[in-house]
Amino acid sequence: MSVGVVMLVHTALVRAEQVVRHWADAGCPVVVHVDKRVPQDTYAAFESALAAVPNVSFCTRYRCEWGTWGIVAATQAAAGHLLAQHPDVGHVYLASGACLPLRPVNELVAYLAARAQTDFIESATTSDVPWTIGGLDAERFTLWFPFSWKRQRFLFDRYVALQQRLGLKRRVPAELRPHMGSQWWCLTRNTLSAILNDPNRARFDRYFKRVWIPDESYFQTLARLHAVRIESRSLTLSKFDFQGKPHIFYDDHLQLLRRSDCFVARKIWPRADGLYDAFLAEPARALAKKEPSPGKIDRIFSKALERRARGRAGLCMQSRFPAKNRDIAPTAAPYSVLHGFSELFEDFEGWLSKTIHGRVHGHLFAPDQAHFADGEAIINGALSNNAVLRDYNPNSFLRNLIWNTRGMRQCFQFGPGDNQAITEMMMRDPNAHICVISGAWAVPLFRSNANFADLRRTAAGLQRVESVHLDRLRKPSVKARVRIWTMTDFIEAPMEPLQTVLEQFGPQGQSRLSEVPRMVDLDGFGQFLQNLKNQGMHPYLMGDFPVDSTAEQHDQDKPPKPYLIR
Known part of the structure; x- marks a missing residue:
């Protein structure tokens, strides 16, 4: 059994092409979804560049905007295409064009082969999720969200406030207990097929189309209905700041990424030539049985987060002064x-x-x-x-x-x-x-x-x-x-x-x-x-x-x- 890759792409197509070739050269079939907002001529050039690469195909395009249903629809289309075209695929790995493999692909294939019935998807109930930003955790499942948070922020906020004031609530389907987690998962063929072929899929899709940020809850919730064994973690290294924005990795993070032992990392800066050269050109080596351990670098990110949110004693940013009653010393030394x-x-x-x-x-x-x-x-x-x-x-x-x-x-x-x-x-x-x-x-x-x-x-x-x-x-x-x-x-x-x-x-x-x-x-x-x-x-x-x-x-x-x- 092999590992199939679903890749969602919307920018930096040159880098995405490099990564697609890397996956395909290692024997992994790849289905690429390109955001419908990408101009047609740019898309055509990208598709033509990969036309001769075996086991690489493209699926129906959807408009993908952060926080909206389009990302889920794109994932469904690409995953369905992959399962239909490649019956030997045992696991499906969801990645983005900004993701970069950190270890040889054969290590990932061997790791998943040893865990043939395990789904790797971060999936936690809303009461157990401490990372939601903006005050909407359980409410994202009980209110309607027909407006784009990025393009129609005024309407989004007003409509949420109106529903809260009137006490309006949606009914969650009885079969579901909402879960949340990272968008970047790796599911078994059986679990993913069960989700896509669920007899209630049409009803579930109608419900999730009005959920806020459904790509962080759709598969995370439905996997709980169909999975045999779930490990609630992602195999993709991704770190977020205090505002919920992903950290971007640059060339000077090379040793940090190596230390994590993770299979894939996001979000990689498109101009990080050193990272792409180091990881994509790395030859296959004897299988390393190291467990992915993002915790090894958590301390560094915690320090970075603390410095970003609290600053350093005695130092003020030009962009903002520290809060008057913050608990950090206003000066740098005694x-x-x-x-x-x-x-x-x-x-x-x-x-x-x-x-x-x-x-x-x-x-x-x-x-x-x-x-x-x-x-x-x-x-x-x-x-x-x-x-x-x-x-x-x-x-x-x-x-x-x-x-x-x-x-x-x-x-x-x-x-x-x-x-x-x-x-x-x-x-x-x-x-x-x-x-x-x-x-x-x-x-x-x-x-x-x-x-x-x-x-x-x-x-x-x-x-x-x-x-x-x-x-x-x-x-x-x-x-x-x-x-x-x-x-x-x-x-x-x-x-x-x-x-x-x-x-x-x-x-x-x-x-x-x-x-x-x-x-x-x-x-x-x-x-x-x-x-x-x-x-x-x-x-x-x-x-x-x-x-x-x-x-x-x-x-x-x-x-x-x-x-x-x-």
């Missing part, structure tokens, strides 16, 4: 945000940069400009320090900064005087490490010697902004790693917070604290806070800061707390 440190220490950026042997930026979201490390105006990725460009989309500015400096941890200062629009993204970013010394914004005001009335107004505004910022950072939904100290607590024990900051940088920096930065002179700061209170502004974010020099002297008389420097 980074540190230090709030209040540069206000409390002299040349803090310089000290930290030297300690970790890395680059530490100033206030990247300051009102005047982005203060890049070393005073640079443009850094990786052509990011400018221009505040207008940055504030056009602060989230993209930070996302691009982290993406374009991957491999080097970024650290920058932040405060209530900066652009707060970036706060929301940092809150939901698991890559963000945020350390806050609350109330430190008051130190530059204290040292400015400006008009006190102006200082009071500025202090009230900064405290209001920082209070909102801290409330947001304390929400349970925050994904960033956040540490908050009041200014009083920090000054009392600065070593541990500084060590925490250094440990964020891991092995790329110095993980142990060997020297500390110089803290600014805070003599009189307590009285400054009291003056703010006396003027009606209550500075509470600093904690309980001592006011008079007597209290400060009393604290100095206390024995210092021991701190361990590792």
